[in-house]
Amino acid sequence: MFERLASTLDEIAAQVRPLLSQGRVASYIPELATVPAVRFGMAVVSVDGRVFKTGDADQPFSIQSISKLFALLLALQTEGDGVWRRVGREPSGTAFNSLVQLESEQGLPRNPFINAGALAITDILCTRFATPENALVQQLRKLSGNTALDYNLRVANSERRHSDRNAAMAHFMRSFGRMDNPVDRVLDAYCSHCAIEMSCVDLARAVLPLAHHGQLPGSEERLLSASLAKRVNALMLTCGTYDAAGDFAFRVGLPAKSGVGGGIVALIPNVCGLCVWSPGLDANGNSLAGVQALELFTTLTGRSIF
Amino acid sequence: MFERLASTLDEIAAQVRPLLSQGRVASYIPELATVPAVRFGMAVVSVDGRVFKTGDADQPFSIQSISKLFALLLALQTEGDGVWRRVGREPSGTAFNSLVQLESEQGLPRNPFINAGALAITDILCTRFATPENALVQQLRKLSGNTALDYNLRVANSERRHSDRNAAMAHFMRSFGRMDNPVDRVLDAYCSHCAIEMSCVDLARAVLPLAHHGQLPGSEERLLSASLAKRVNALMLTCGTYDAAGDFAFRVGLPAKSGVGGGIVALIPNVCGLCVWSPGLDANGNSLAGVQALELFTTLTGRSIF
Amino acid sequence: MFERLASTLDEIAAQVRPLLSQGRVASYIPELATVPAVRFGMAVVSVDGRVFKTGDADQPFSIQSISKLFALLLALQTEGDGVWRRVGREPSGTAFNSLVQLESEQGLPRNPFINAGALAITDILCTRFATPENALVQQLRKLSGNTALDYNLRVANSERRHSDRNAAMAHFMRSFGRMDNPVDRVLDAYCSHCAIEMSCVDLARAVLPLAHHGQLPGSEERLLSASLAKRVNALMLTCGTYDAAGDFAFRVGLPAKSGVGGGIVALIPNVCGLCVWSPGLDANGNSLAGVQALELFTTLTGRSIF
Amino acid sequence: MFERLASTLDEIAAQVRPLLSQGRVASYIPELATVPAVRFGMAVVSVDGRVFKTGDADQPFSIQSISKLFALLLALQTEGDGVWRRVGREPSGTAFNSLVQLESEQGLPRNPFINAGALAITDILCTRFATPENALVQQLRKLSGNTALDYNLRVANSERRHSDRNAAMAHFMRSFGRMDNPVDRVLDAYCSHCAIEMSCVDLARAVLPLAHHGQLPGSEERLLSASLAKRVNALMLTCGTYDAAGDFAFRVGLPAKSGVGGGIVALIPNVCGLCVWSPGLDANGNSLAGVQALELFTTLTGRSIF
The missing domain is CATH 3.40.710.10 (DD-peptidase/beta-lactamase superfamily)
Structure with missing residues (x-):
């Protein structure tokens, strides 16, 4: 080939x-x-x-959303199979930002690649790391060999200002007792990850x-x-x-x-x-x-x- | 009788x-x-x-939730039929705090008596009044003739600390462009109304x-x-x-x-x-x-x- | 007046x-x-x-669908409150011919005025009467004083040929054990009722x-x-x-x-x-x-x- | 290995x-x-x-349900990519016999391996073959080299008597104009396939x-x-x-x-x-x-x- x-x-x-x-x-x-x-x-x-x-x-x-893959890898490194207590492993069959399934499944996201699942993974990272955005950037620098890569602060801030749908999901999961960190903290990290x-x-x-x-x-x-x-x-x-x-x-x-x-x-x-x-x-x-x-x-x- | x-x-x-x-x-x-x-x-x-x-x-x-009735009356007094641009008039057929219907109906609540609808009504009041909680209390003092009635601050604060589900709804509606005021402001007023x-x-x-x-x-x-x-x-x-x-x-x-x-x-x-x-x-x-x-x-x- | x-x-x-x-x-x-x-x-x-x-x-x-009201009255006359074991009394919040709610509520229709509910009522009448369509016509002749009224056979047959959605509902309820008579029999009666x-x-x-x-x-x-x-x-x-x-x-x-x-x-x-x-x-x-x-x-x- | x-x-x-x-x-x-x-x-x-x-x-x-795979292969042989006009290729995210998704997606099944999808495939085979059950048995004899294999008539008949849920799906798809053959014919073939x-x-x-x-x-x-x-x-x-x-x-x-x-x-x-x-x-x-x-x-x- x-x-x-x-x-x-x-x-x-x-x-x-x-x-x-x-x-x-x-x-x-x-x-x-x-x-x-x-x-x-x-x-x-x-x-x-x-x-x-x-x-x-x-x-x-x-x-x-490619950041969702690397956030999952980082969470798996730190938590191992404990990650699967927070997210499932099934296709959702619905839109990536739907709240419907989350309601019928009591706040447990179907998989780590829909937004709700990635927010759950980010919550894990917020518990493990003081600044999960820096931890993820470090990890990606190492994996890619590009020590200059970073997240774009302007993009991250803009995502954050338009994050009502993700805020809805995070609060919704939190209402089911499935969010350990403050929603604002999780959204900050999540938006920075997306902006890498x-x-x-x-x-x-x-x-x-x-x-x-x-x-x-x-x-x-x-x-x-x-x-x-x-x-x-x-x-x-x-x-x-x-x-x-x-x-x-x-x-x-x-x-x-x-x-x-x-x-x-x-x-x-x-x-x-x-x-x-x-x-x-x-x-x-x-x-x-x-x-x-x-x-x-x-x-x-x-x-x-x- | x-x-x-x-x-x-x-x-x-x-x-x-x-x-x-x-x-x-x-x-x-x-x-x-x-x-x-x-x-x-x-x-x-x-x-x-x-x-x-x-x-x-x-x-x-x-x-x-009885406050939802009086909040609606106050909104009708100030907005008239404009209120019906923000909430419908149909039974929801689902739980009072469900987000499912809100998703399929693009953030427009079915009626003013489910939580999502009451949040939309509260948003209207937040636009009209500097402190909608005081406006509603004044109105209820007048209607009941009991000039001593008020909201219970301790109850209001406790509601506020447990308002993730309502926060989810408010952010969700906001993500559809259906919330004019900051979510925190609307939740503050809403929780005070409930605590009257x-x-x-x-x-x-x-x-x-x-x-x-x-x-x-x-x-x-x-x-x-x-x-x-x-x-x-x-x-x-x-x-x-x-x-x-x-x-x-x-x-x-x-x-x-x-x-x-x-x-x-x-x-x-x-x-x-x-x-x-x-x-x-x-x-x-x-x-x-x-x-x-x-x-x-x-x-x-x-x-x-x- | x-x-x-x-x-x-x-x-x-x-x-x-x-x-x-x-x-x-x-x-x-x-x-x-x-x-x-x-x-x-x-x-x-x-x-x-x-x-x-x-x-x-x-x-x-x-x-x-006005026939649904009179079919309900006839069923109430013969069964009394037993009717409420077969249908609920709540607005459905969804389209009159939706199957979604029927699935989550295990084949129990929300009320007797949506199609699924009327099929359940018709099933009751099929158990009680040899020809429920005739029983309903008799009842309506008596209530209206118009002894000539009847159902239109051509309309009834046409309804029957286009009854796949109702057939779907009836089979669905039957799959939950909530249909006592053969689906074809119930649909025949139901379509005749509509054609009065x-x-x-x-x-x-x-x-x-x-x-x-x-x-x-x-x-x-x-x-x-x-x-x-x-x-x-x-x-x-x-x-x-x-x-x-x-x-x-x-x-x-x-x-x-x-x-x-x-x-x-x-x-x-x-x-x-x-x-x-x-x-x-x-x-x-x-x-x-x-x-x-x-x-x-x-x-x-x-x-x-x- | x-x-x-x-x-x-x-x-x-x-x-x-x-x-x-x-x-x-x-x-x-x-x-x-x-x-x-x-x-x-x-x-x-x-x-x-x-x-x-x-x-x-x-x-x-x-x-x-393993028959669903071979029914699909037979349909692909006769129809080629035309098959994908009748079924999708996405995981459903819901139970294999759910009607919910079928309603929101107008009778088009998500994939050929859920029941609704297999019924659509069987409908294709009913159009192509006088007796699709025999065609499928012939195909499987050839693929397996076991010329004695057949469907079990007693099992097929029992499936047929308990097929209300599948009948509901087939009528439902037919109500959307997505079923070319009579529902009874399709169910007969489908039940025989399952009984191989x-x-x-x-x-x-x-x-x-x-x-x-x-x-x-x-x-x-x-x-x-x-x-x-x-x-x-x-x-x-x-x-x-x-x-x-x-x-x-x-x-x-x-x-x-x-x-x-x-x-x-x-x-x-x-x-x-x-x-x-x-x-x-x-x-x-x-x-x-x-x-x-x-x-x-x-x-x-x-x-x-x-």
Whole structure:
């Protein structure tokens, strides 16, 4: 696969170009709405460290919900299986920001990748860390090797000012006794996590432990057990792309996590981490060109987990 | 009806006595949980001002959701039909504090007597009054003739500390653009309204305008139009007693509004205002002995609106 | 009220004329779709038997869901309070033909006026009567004094061919063990009930027992107890006009039951029965001109139950 | 993996033995309730045709919902992507026999593995085949190589007599215009499909095309395209095990389809088909020992797709 990968990536970039203007850039906060839609980057990092990339693969962008994946990994490192007392592992079947299921299931979120679940995970981190946003940034610097990455304070503040829906969820969970920290504290951290900025190359490298039995590539250090790495991959496949996870698995067939900033991180077990970025979104909130690029990738390389 | 009313009320008090120990006193805040269950009071005030009462009819109690009725009247006085842009007029068919319907109906509450609706009404009052809690207290002093009544600050503060579910609703409505004032301000006022303390006699007198074509009895002053008074009565009948309104109409057949403090205010058009109080609640959150007392009242006097 | 009633009814007819062309005639079966929209009739029958009418008040029309009221009365006569083991007494808060609530409430319909509830009532009648459709027709002939009335077989058959939604509900209830007779038998009877044809005068007379303490006017015979008559009135007020019952009570303030044939039957306790007919429907499935006519009636006569 | 597989299977059988008495045998029809709980069989068939087995691996059992997988494959063969106009590809997030989602999504089932979806697939087959039950049996004889397999008429008839919930769904979809054939015809076929009896060895062999790029092993014949085979695998992973698919993917990490007869069929792409059978079910309706056996299998062999 790797010998022809550089040209494969370029071919993908060429093929998705007509789609770049068709998606809709997220506009729920002004700071995201200003990103130009016509951008595309893609990066692949092999488990032995080789980097392949095309387009805007080194351009930092707002990782948004992709942060939910790394917040989960950090919580799993500190809490282990205790995490599953706070969130489930099932697809929700409803919108990522719905409160309906939360009511019938007494404030226990279905999985860590819907907003309610990510707020529960952030609550865990708020208990463990004085400043969970700094802890997550440290972790991502280490995983990506990019020591300069950080969250964008202006974006974080803007998210915070538009966080009524998340505040509703957090208060709702708290009303069921499922929130240990003050809602304001949890929302501050959550919004900062969403505002972290990374490039495709950063993210493709940061997920490598999930493709490599839980180990940091090129080191003896283990981020999490091989078994847990596999399980997080399963969770990404069933719940990682909002309420289009079934269709994404059907079309792409790779564990992945998307964000409304237009990024999608994915991986092939034992082979590589991937990340694609294009800000125009489809109706489900996933990058329109990004999903298409990943589908082309699995078609052209013949690689998927199925 | 009035000639034998004093003895009728005593008979009712005697008949419901065995029920007093069967209800469950509201315990969601510590301050309410300490009220002894075995209390019962009932008052009737005729449109020409005669007072009939039995038991603890002069004992002030926490009016809780009965405040939703008077908050609505105050909002109708200041906004007129503009109020109906903020809340509907239909029974919700779901629990008084459910968020499910609010999600499918984009943050527009079904009626002013469920919590979400009362928060919307409070938001209106927060826009109109610097301190809506004082405005409502003034109004109730005037309607009841009891110039000493007030809200209980300790109860209000306790409600406020346990208001995550209401905070969830308020933030949720705000996320749909349906909340003009800061959530904290609205919750402060809402919790103070719930903590107002009045007696059965106070409340039976305070609803008289609804039984008297919108007029304050014994005066030329009009609180609201005859047509609007009738309409509020209709709303009380269809939506006034949590999600047991249908059963309450079936058994009692009077416009009414209940509160978890154990009070139920009701009225017979052109005849009288009524109020019953007993802190033990049934499964729907209505006073167990209170509902029974009102059913006995309509049976013994042969009066209902049907 | 009665001295000027003839001219009041004519005035109402004149005022609603512009609305006649604005409603939408029911079209879910071809037989109903052919009725001309621009028709209007209204009748009032006093408890002492005087008849007042205007327009097409003697024109028979398809009573449709108004049959649910008379099926309930027949079931109450044969089963008494046993009926309430099969249906509740609460507004549903959802569409008249929704299956959602039925699932969460294990096949027990909220009230006898939504389709699921009427199917449960029909199931009771199927157990009691060899041909419930004939029993209901007999009952309505007696109550209306019109011995010629019957159901329209062509309409009944057409309803039956388009009854998949009702079949879904009936099978669903049966899957919860809440249907004693074969689904096909229940649907046959239900569709025949809907296809009964009566005029405004017939219907205004047929509801008189509900306005007259349960008694048939001009006779010693009692259809049901005074207490039960009042209770059915309460149920009509809270649940009688699809999911617009709250708004109908707010605007009109009378116990009523509507049908998609364009009829609405109503009553003033101790005073009279009423019926209005106009085939054009509003968004809730109630007669557009009919609701307006009833609102005008209560405004012009100053009569409502509130 | 294969060299030690025989002993691995025996080890699994030994380890799950204590669980055999803990599950609950399906009892919604009398014919299933009589199967003894304490049975266990497991079979693995490699893509090159080698068979490994333990316990009751040759005992035929009622495949029940596993038939949904093969009905889907048959529909895909005849209709291609037209199938996706009739069913979605998303996890439902609700119970396999819920009607709630069907109402809000206008009769379009979420995926072909919930009951509503399988009824839609059966409707397709009813249009294509005079007797779809025979067509499916023929197909399964060919895929499994067992020319004697058939459906159990007694079980099929019993299912049919207890099919009110499925009848409700089928009529409901038909009311949305989403059912081409008479409901009775579709239910007859559906119930016969569920009543097909096969052994673990039969089933492990029958799924081999999904593990082998869509090809029948040992032949040039293609059942479906490589791309479609991968996609069906993705669908099994996200939707194959009732509303526990997320947890199953998390624990086992293989595409699978379960049935309330206690069977679970699964596969490892490019490697093998698997089937496990044990009639005692867990709370989600999956074989209790079966899920545990598959989890042990992936742990002991180190094989999963992640």
